[in-house]
Amino acid sequence: DADKQAYKARIKQLLVEKEAVLVAHYYTDPEIQALAEETGGCVSDSLEMARFGRDHPAKTLIVAGVKFMGETSKILSPEKTVLMPTLEATCSLDVGCPIESFSAFCDAHPDHTVVVYANTSAAVKARADWVVTSSIALEIVEHLDSEGKKIIWGPDRHLGSYIAKETGADMLMWQGECIVHDEFKAKALRELKLLHPNAAVLVHPESPASVVELADAVGSTSQLIKAAQTMDNDMFIVATDRGIFYKMQQAAPNKTLIEAPTGGNGATCRSCAHCPWMAMNGLKAIESALINNTPSDHEIFVDDSLREKALIPLDRMLNFAK
Ligand code: CIZ
Numbered sequence: 001d002a003d004k005q006a007y008k009a010r011i012k013q014l015l016v017e018k019e020a021v022l023v024a025h026y027y028t029d030p031e032i033q034a035l036a037e038e039t040g041g042c043v044s045d046s047l048e049m050a051r052f053g054r055d056h057p058a059k060t061l062i063v064a065g066v067k068f069m070g071e072t073s074k075i076l077s078p079e080k081t082v083l084m085p086t087l088e089a090t091c092s093l094d095v096g097c098p099i100e101s102f103s104a105f106c107d108a109h110p111d112h113t114v115v116v117y118a119n120t121s122a123a124v125k126a127r128a129d130w131v132v133t134s135s136i137a138l139e140i141v142e143h144l145d146s147e148g149k150k151i152i153w154g155p156d157r158h159l160g161s162y163i164a165k166e167t168g169a170d171m172l173m174w175q176g177e178c179i180v181h182d183e184f185k186a187k188a189l190r191e192l193k194l195l196h197p198n199a200a201v202l203v204h205p206e207s208p209a210s211v212v213e214l215a216d217a218v219g220s221t222s223q224l225i226k227a228a229q230t231m232d233n234d235m236f237i238v239a240t241d242r243g244i245f246y247k248m249q250q251a252a253p254n255k256t257l258i259e260a261p262t263g264g265n266g267a268t269c270r271s272c273a274h275c276p277w278m279a280m281n282g283l284k285a286i287e288s289a290l291i292n293n294t295p296s297d298h299e300i301f302v303d304d305s306l307r308e309k310a311l312i313p314l315d316r317m318l319n320f321a322k
């Protein structure tokens with residue numbers, strides 16, 4: 001509508017004026033992803049967002065995603081101003097893994113290599129030996145296992161169990177979960193598969209093991225988009241945040257995409273396949289970040305000594321990925 005058009009026009013102008021670029025996650029709302037594309041920004045997973053921001057000449061990065069993504073961007077681009085539409089956008093994995101208790105867990109097992117998922121605070125990353133995203137977690141754990149390393153894994157227990165099962169690695173698990181993926185239900189998915197016997201099931205490994213077991217392809221957001229593009233099926237049942245449909249449909253325009261079933265009605269389902277924190281990245285919030293970019297409301301800061309420590313395991317991942 002007219003209101004939205006006006007917001008978009010103002011945001012486009014402000015991006016130019018402030019020499020800023022908009023970087024959006026696959027789970028943000030479709031109009032935000034479209035705006036990032038139209039303005040020369042990028043839409044991707046958390047790792048690619050940070051890499052894109054680092055390599056882009058803009059002075060300011062507007063990170064439409066959740067807080068750990070802004071922090072990762074700042075860690076890789078300390079000379080840039082990193083703004084977020086709202087600093088309130090967090091992640092249940094990050095919240096569920098406070099540095100004090102995670103650090104104590106690590107201290108209790110000093111012979112273990114600490115591997116943490118990207119969905120963590122800068123402080124937790126700084127305590128880790130390796131940071132991984134879901135696109136590269138399997139390879140890195142396989143590598144560590146081949147060197148005989150015992151692993152502490154945090155914070156996502158579902159992703160951790162999936163990796164332990166695939167690699168046979170010795171992994172001590174932090175008990176965190178994503179409130180979005182944790183809602184996917186195996187029983188309802190089995191019933192949906194019966195209705196659509198030719199559909200392939202695509203599952204993000206933050207989902208429960210019972211759901212991962214029903215998958216035809218398991219992978220990170222980028223890997224699932226690729227699967228929809230390259231697999232022969234005409235229809236896909238997708239178990240990840242529904243924000244991904246925007247890019248997945250672009251990549252596979254002639255295919256039918258349907259949502260995997262979640263915990264049912266609004267009373268029992270906390271998220272229903274859309275992350276409530278990702279949803280905070282609206283047009284109004286983006287405009288606000290660009291106008292009154294008061295540090296307390298929008299700007300990401302990472303303490304220098306923490307930044308230097310967190311950069312080590314992040315760089316380890318980036319170099320391994322090369
Ligand atoms: O679930 C998330 O928040 C994901 C998939 C993050 C990422 O690494 O892009």
Ligand code: SF4
Binds near residue numbers: 027178179
């Ligand atoms: Fe965190 Fe899940 Fe939201 Fe991703 S979708 S930001 S893992 S709560």
